[in-house]
Amino acid sequence: MTDRVYNFYPGPATLPLSALKKAKEELLNWNGTGMSVMEISHRSKEWDNALNEANLLLRKLMDISDDYTILWMGGGASTQFYQVPLNLGLEGRPMEYVNTGRWSTKAIAEAVRFGEVRTVASSEDDDFKYIPKDVSFSDGAAFAHITGNNTIYGTEWHEWPDTDGDVPLVSDMSSNLMDRVTDVKKFGAIYAGAQKNLGPAGVTLLIVREDLLGRVPDDTPSMQKWITYHKKNSMFNTPPVFNIYMCKLSMEHLDEIGGVKAQEKKNRKKAELLYDVIDSSDGFYEGWARKEDRSLMNVSFRLPSEELEQKCVEEGAKRGLIGLKGHRSVGGMRASIYNAMSIEGVETLTKFLTEFKEKHE
Amino acid sequence: MTDRVYNFYPGPATLPLSALKKAKEELLNWNGTGMSVMEISHRSKEWDNALNEANLLLRKLMDISDDYTILWMGGGASTQFYQVPLNLGLEGRPMEYVNTGRWSTKAIAEAVRFGEVRTVASSEDDDFKYIPKDVSFSDGAAFAHITGNNTIYGTEWHEWPDTDGDVPLVSDMSSNLMDRVTDVKKFGAIYAGAQKNLGPAGVTLLIVREDLLGRVPDDTPSMQKWITYHKKNSMFNTPPVFNIYMCKLSMEHLDEIGGVKAQEKKNRKKAELLYDVIDSSDGFYEGWARKEDRSLMNVSFRLPSEELEQKCVEEGAKRGLIGLKGHRSVGGMRASIYNAMSIEGVETLTKFLTEFKEKHE
Numbered sequence: 210m211t212d213r214v215y216n217f218y219p220g221p222a223t224l225p226l227s228a229l230k231k232a233k234e235e236l237l238n239w240n241g242t243g244m245s246v247m248e249i250s251h252r253s254k255e256w257d258n259a260l261n262e263a264n265l266l267l268r269k270l271m272d273i274s275d276d277y278t279i280l281w282m283g284g285g286a287s288t289q290f291y292q293v294p295l296n297l298g299l300e301g302r303p304m305e306y307v308n309t310g311r312w313s314t315k316a317i318a319e320a321v322r323f324g325e326v327r328t329v330a331s332s333e334d335d336d337f338k339y340i341p342k343d344v345s346f347s348d349g350a351a352f353a354h355i356t357g358n359n360t361i362y363g364t365e366w367h368e369w370p371d372t373d374g375d376v377p378l379v380s381d382m383s384s385n386l387m388d389r390v391t392d393v394k395k396f397g398a399i400y401a402g403a404q405k406n407l408g409p410a411g412v413t414l415l416i417v418r419e420d421l422l423g424r425v426p427d428d429t430p431s432m433q434k435w436i437t438y439h440k441k442n443s444m445f446n447t448p449p450v451f452n453i454y455m456c457k458l459s460m461e462h463l464d465e466i467g468g469v470k471a472q473e474k475k476n477r478k479k480a481e482l483l484y485d486v487i488d489s490s491d492g493f494y495e496g497w498a499r500k501e502d503r504s505l506m507n508v509s510f511r512l513p514s515e516e517l518e519q520k521c522v523e524e525g526a527k528r529g530l531i532g533l534k535g536h537r538s539v540g541g542m543r544a545s546i547y548n549a550m551s552i553e554g555v556e557t558l559t560k561f562l563t564e565f566k567e568k569h570e
Numbered sequence: 571m572t573d574r575v576y577n578f579y580p581g582p583a584t585l586p587l588s589a590l591k592k593a594k595e596e597l598l599n600w601n602g603t604g605m606s607v608m609e610i611s612h613r614s615k616e617w618d619n620a621l622n623e624a625n626l627l628l629r630k631l632m633d634i635s636d637d638y639t640i641l642w643m644g645g646g647a648s649t650q651f652y653q654v655p656l657n658l659g660l661e662g663r664p665m666e667y668v669n670t671g672r673w674s675t676k677a678i679a680e681a682v683r684f685g686e687v688r689t690v691a692s693s694e695d696d697d698f699k700y701i702p703k704d705v706s707f708s709d710g711a712a713f714a715h716i717t718g719n720n721t722i723y724g725t726e727w728h729e730w731p732d733t734d735g736d737v738p739l740v741s742d743m744s745s746n747l748m749d750r751v752t753d754v755k756k757f758g759a760i761y762a763g764a765q766k767n768l769g770p771a772g773v774t775l776l777i778v779r780e781d782l783l784g785r786v787p788d789d790t791p792s793m794q795k796w797i798t799y800h801k802k803n804s805m806f807n808t809p810p811v812f813n814i815y816m817c818k819l820s821m822e823h824l825d826e827i828g829g830v831k832a833q834e835k836k837n838r839k840k841a842e843l844l845y846d847v848i849d850s851s852d853g854f855y856e857g858w859a860r861k862e863d864r865s866l867m868n869v870s871f872r873l874p875s876e877e878l879e880q881k882c883v884e885e886g887a888k889r890g891l892i893g894l895k896g897h898r899s900v901g902g903m904r905a906s907i908y909n910a911m912s913i914e915g916v917e918t919l920t921k922f923l924t925e926f927k928e929k930h931e
Contacts, residue, residue, distance in 0.1 A: 214604030218611040221811055229598050229606055236594040237587075243575030243890065245590055247770035247816065250579040250893060283644030283772060284793060287807035291791035319791050404808055409608035411644060411772045411810025430652035430680050432645060446648035447765055449772030449810065450582055455608065529604065532611060 215554040218532030219360050219507060219545040220384065220405040223554075227465075228458035247451045251444055260442065263457040270460060270469055273393050273416060280415040280435060281443040281453050286383045286402040289413060290316040293379055294323035296425045296435045297398065299351040303327045307344055307370070310337040310359040311538065312381060324351075336539070337362045340502040348373045352397060358385035360405075361536040363509035363543065364502045369395050377421055386414070387463065388505050388548060389473040397421055405506070406548045408456035412449045463548065472548055476505045479546045479555040483508045486559045493566045497539055511541035513570075518542055521565055530558055576915040579893030580721050580868060580906040581745065581766040584915075588826075589819035608812045612805055621803065624818040631821060631830055634754050634777060641776040641799040642814050647744045647763040650774060651677040654740055655684035657786045657796045658759065660712040664688045668705055668731070671698040671720040672899065673742060685712075697900070698723045701863040705731040713738045713758060719746035721766075722897040724870035724904065725863045730756050738782055747775070748824065749866050749909060750834040758782055766867070767909045769817035773810045824909065833909050837866045840907045840916040844869045847920045854927045858900055872902035879903055882926055891919055 216223040239246040242255055249256055264279045273279065282288070293316070294304055304324060306317050308331035320326045327350075330341035337359065346353040353372045357380045358365040365385055369392075372378045377397020386401040393399065398417040404410035415435065422436040431437045437445045463472055484503060487494040487510050497509040512518045518541055522534045535541040546555055577584040600607040603616055610617055625640045634640065643649070654677070655665055665685060667678050669692035681687045688711075691702035698720060707714040714733045718741045719726040726746055730753075733739045738758020747762040754760065759778040765771035776796065783797040792798045798806045824833055845864060848855040848871050858870035873879045879902055883895045896902040907916055 212599050212604055216605045216609055218609070218614075221609055221611060221808065223609050224606065226598075229608075233594055233597040236597065237590050238573050243573055243892070244577050245585065247590075248577055248579070248582055248584050250582060251771065253579070283646060283649070283810070285644060285807045288644070288793045291793060319793075322789055322791060402808060404811075409812045410612065410808045411813050428683055430683060432649045432652060432680075446646045447582065447763060447771045449644070449813065451770045451812065451816075452772050452810065455812075531604070 214529040214531045215557055216531050217544045219543060221410045222405050222545055222547050223549045225459055225462035225549045227462050231458050232455060246454045251447050251450055256450060259454060259457060263453060266460045266464060270387060270463060271393055276419055277393060277416050278419050278439045280438040281448050282413045282415060282438060283449055285413055286381055286400060289400045290319040292433060293354065294320040295433055297352045297421060298323050299424060302349055302351040303347060304352060305329045305346045305350040306354045307341060308333060309340055309356050309364060310362050313356045316354060338497060339499040340364050340366055344370045346372050346376055350376045352377045352379050354379045357382040358504050358506055360384045360507045361539055363498045363504045363507040365504035385506050387469050387472065388476050390469050403452065403456055408459050409452055412452035412456065475552065479550065479552055480505045482555050482559050483544060486562050490566055493570045506547055507543055507545050509535055509539060509541065509543045517569055524565065525561055528561055530561060575890040575892045576918055577892050578905045580904060582771045583766050583906055583908045584910045586820055586823035586910045588823050592819050593816060607815045612808050612811055617811060620815060620818065624814060627821045627825060631748060631824060632754055637780055638754065638777050639780050639800045641796060642804040642809055643774045643776060643799060644810055646774055647742055647761060650761045651680040653794060654715065655681040656794055658713045658738065658782060659684050660785060663710055663712040664708060665713060666690045666707045666711040667715045668702055669694060670701055670717050670725060671723050674717045677715060699858060700860040701725050701727055707733050707737055709734045711737045713740050715740045718743040719865050719867055721745045721868045722900055724859045724865040724868040726865035746867050748830050748833065749837050751830050764813065764817055769820050770813055773813035773817065836913060840913055841866045843916050843920050844905060847923050851927055854931045867908055868904055868906050870896055870900060870902065870904045878930055885926065886922055889922055891922060
């Protein structure tokens with residue numbers, strides 16, 4: 210028996226065990242340097258190599274071409290909510306957003322400070338249970354913004370919307386980065402707080418097409434401009450070294466298991482296992498999201514009563530199934546099954562849910 | 571024999587060994603939760619407790635009164651270079667800075683975007699080898715800004731300048747936070763990137779008087795406003811959990827050895843050991859900073875030739891004394907002896923420097 214639990218928290222979330230073990234093993238002496246990776250200068254040759262390796266590995270895993278740059282930043286995806294309009298906005302051209310829930314709403318709230326924002330589609334009319342279809346953006350938009358996956362409601366874009374060639378599509382992929390094979394070329398920019406599919410909290414990844422970096426006004430504070438990070442390979446100032454290192458270990462794990470394609474297969478299997486329990490429960494478990502828009506990463510569902518929901522969360526916890534309480538805005542339960550969640554973990558959960566239903570229906 | 575080196579890097583820098591050992595021990599199972607501290611939800615009761623404990627410990631160590639708030643942020647001190655003028659600037663009132671070197675210069679360069687900046691004193695006339703004396707700020711200034719310690723030149727403020735009661739004194743203390751007993755009440759705000767005296771890179775500490783939080787314009791993006799962090803106990807969005815946790819472990823070590831007072835005594839001893847070698851070397855080693863302004867944290871010095879400097883850095887490295895190369899802008903050598911550097915480490919360095927001199931003078 211392990212003393213580790215199955216962690217279904219929505220983020221920060223479970224990390225690959227092999228990455229944690231490696232980090233533990235070399236925590237006092239990294240890479241033969243005689244110091245922790247937390248202690249080494251970011252200007253050292255050793256760290257420079259590690260950062261470049263992390264970038265190369267990400268390029269390999271996501272098949273990122275050379276016209277895109279990879280940036281590592283602090284401040285979380287919430288910081289990008291204002292940095293996206295600041296860096297990609299264009300005088301006199303609207304910024305267009307699709308509102309699929311809480312995180313889109315927050316992104317829009319920051320963008321309105323920077324110019325005209327148009328919400329071109331929204332699923333608010335049905336409590337964000339779906340992803341709007343046939344979304345179209347204006348040809349003259351500065352950029353088009355979506356939230357790739359919606360952690361609270363458990364919805365996910367399965368087909369990326371089209372934009373006119375000149376309108377860069379931007380996605381917050383904090384909770385679905387590398388959950389399946391994604392054509393980066395469809396996007397002008399992808400950003401992601403690390404703490405779901407990539408690593409620990411404290412670092413944000415930005416993948417952006419280089420030709421877009423020149424849009425930002427020159428007199429913008431240095432740390433608000435993406436181009437500042439680009440020019441210095443994310444080391445204009447001291448980056449979150451340990452956090453990037455953990456992302457690297459996590460990506461090494463992903464590479465070892467066969468990359469994003471293998472991960473996607475595993476993710477589809479995990480999601481299928483869990484949605485099957487819901488769909489075959491004769492209404493005891495009721496999924497929040499519409500079936501066609503269900504997330505591979507977050508499975509949100511309700512039980513017949515709040516009492517049963519609370520009981521289910523508590524009994525799950527006793528069995529080492531942690532973090533199953535739903536977000537307060539939709540209630541119920543939510544199992545977050547990010548890349549690092551094992552099939553075994555999901556099977557343990559489905560077994561528990563099946564037994565719980567039999568006992569309480 | 572240990573496989574650890576003595577790490578004199580200017581930051582990221584050496585951390586307390588006990589903190590690293592504790593982190594290693596519980597890296598896969600923190601606090602009996604069955605998960606890493608990197609994996610637990612920042613909304614969990616366990617993390618909430620840990621964050622509050624970290625804040626209480628900092629209040630104890632620095633004797634911070636209740637009219638100050640403690641904020642943990644991402645983005646490094648460089649982010650504060652623009653957030654200080656943004657959050658503390660006042661319409662029609664100048665922002666006054668003392669320029670003591672590279673980091674002050676960078677802070678000033680960001681501030682000019684936000685209003686009138688006056689550099690009221692500077693040591694640029696003598697290559698930043700000293701701290702200006704008898705500095706006075708205008709009564710009507712929005713705030714007065716200093717850089718508490720200057721890592722490159724090895725100078726440090728030993729007496730804080732006075733400001734009019736209404737003019738908040740702001741200090742970048744990235745490289746001298748808690749290096750000696752400091753009266754926080756002298757300051758309106760203190761900020762510090764963690765990676766020298768507090769923890770690993772990736773988190774920035776801000777200690778600010780609460781009454782100053784209302785100055786920022788309402789329509790400022792949420793993540794740029796200190797008040798956003800204050801209202802949510804640094805958890806408006808996901809904070810850099812692991813980085814804060816490491817700061818906590820590091821502070822626990824500081825508390826165990828007797829707090830800042832005991833640390834100051836140790837720091838003075840370390841600095842004395844090293845400056846003594848320089849001063850008694852008959853000019854073989856030449857300190858960069860004027861004696862009265864010497865830093866307790868960074869000891870910058872030159873040797874008779876660049877060849878000898880390079881040789882000294884290389885031979886030091888062979889003996890496990892790492893990171894002694896000076897910053898390119900002043901050249902020579904620099905030993906950064908932050909709080910976590912042991913007296914034993916400094917003694918090993920002084921022994922080496924003494925032998926090196928005997929061999930090469």
